[in-house]
Amino acid sequence: MAIRRKPSTVEEFINAGGSPAGVSVSPSPEVQMSPEAPKLEKKEEETIAVTLRVPKDLLAELDAAAKNCRPKRSRNSWILEAIIEKLEQENKSE
Amino acid sequence: MSIVVIGGTKGGVGKTTLATNLAVMRSRAKKDVLLVDADEQGSATDFTAVRNETLENQGGAGYTSIKLHGSAVRSEVLRLAPKHDDTVIDVGGRDTAGQRAALSIADIYLIPVFPGSFDIWTLESVAQLVEEARAFNEKIQAFCLLNKADPKGADNEEAAAIAREIAGLIYLDCPIVNRKAFRNGAAKGLAVMELKPSDSKAIEEIEKLYKLVFTSKKKSK
Numbered sequence: 001m002a003i004r005r006k007p008s009t010v011e012e013f014i015n016a017g018g019s020p021a022g023v024s025v026s027p028s029p030e031v032q033m034s035p036e037a038p039k040l041e042k043k044e045e046e047t048i049a050v051t052l053r054v055p056k057d058l059l060a061e062l063d064a065a066a067k068n069c070r071p072k073r074s075r076n077s078w079i080l081e082a083i084i085e086k087l088e089q090e091n092k093s094e
Numbered sequence: 095m096s097i098v099v100i101g102g103t104k105g106g107v108g109k110t111t112l113a114t115n116l117a118v119m120r121s122r123a124k125k126d127v128l129l130v131d132a133d134e135q136g137s138a139t140d141f142t143a144v145r146n147e148t149l150e151n152q153g154g155a156g157y158t159s160i161k162l163h164g165s166a167v168r169s170e171v172l173r174l175a176p177k178h179d180d181t182v183i184d185v186g187g188r189d190t191a192g193q194r195a196a197l198s199i200a201d202i203y204l205i206p207v208f209p210g211s212f213d214i215w216t217l218e219s220v221a222q223l224v225e226e227a228r229a230f231n232e233k234i235q236a237f238c239l240l241n242k243a244d245p246k247g248a249d250n251e252e253a254a255a256i257a258r259e260i261a262g263l264i265y266l267d268c269p270i271v272n273r274k275a276f277r278n279g280a281a282k283g284l285a286v287m288e289l290k291p292s293d294s295k296a297i298e299e300i301e302k303l304y305k306l307v308f309t310s311k312k313k314s315k
Binding site: 007010011013014015016017018019074 | 164165168188189190191192193194195198226227229230
């Protein structure tokens with residue numbers, strides 16, 4: 001069984017929470033950038049909120065995968081990791 | 095000075111209704127209240143906007159309302175709370191950075207829960223979150239209560255029995271029944287005791303919660 005480390009700082013604890021409006025979902029397989037959308041947490045780091053349209057069943061699958069991760073991931077973290085993995089893969093193949 | 099957070103990881107359980115009612119009640123008790131809307135839906139802010147319109151001739155809402163997200167919930171409230179008697183924070187129904195930031199500074203964490211299986215089941219993960227928060231905030235006291243409860247029937251007691259078993263959370267025996275008065279009040283930016291005609295049962299229930307939150311001595315588990 002995987003052992004999860006406790007967050008060692010309050011910042012780590014806070015950042016382990018999901019982003020409130022970074023990813024919103026509606027059932028259509030498109031990715032839409034909305035730079036004018038939520039300005040949440042902009043001060044904290046250089047992030048931009050993106051509206052991601054995901055089919056409902058795919059989202060359910062994603063949530064289940066995120067939940068089963070050890071340590072458990074938020075939806076946002078899981079998607080971010082997937083993006084990073086894909087980018088690394090693309091870079092390797094170039 | 096106390097920081098009261100109304101949270102949990104389930105949406106639609108009436109967090110904003112409790113937060114706004116408690117903030118109004120505290121301000122009616124002549125306390126200088128800061129209401130923090132840390133829910134991306136912004137319902138507490140909407141409530142305050144409507145309240146300001148409704149009470150325009152009586153000086154407005156009667157409390158200070160601000161909207162914060164993410165780690166700013168911690169940093170800004172730490173800065174602003176000492177300037178107020180009490181701070182009430184309404185967070186969204188998900189495990190967000192904003193909710194965690196609120197937990198890291200809360201004196202009291204109130205978790206309203208609907209008496210349904212899916213809702214009660216979330217209490218375990220909330221208790222886990224509280225345990226993590228305790229590493230950074232020893233003073234936090236976490237309470238759960240039934241909100242939007244049934245007027246009668248066995249579900250309330252069954253849900254309460256499960257809630258009592260959750261380690262790390264204290265079950266408050268003050269169920270708030272799902273009453274139209276709360277919705278009518280919200281529509282006008284009013285707390286239930288400000289509503290005419292009044293609903294004495296709704297008032298009695300929310301006053302019991304208010305007393306437990308603001309006037310009871312610290313509890314221990």
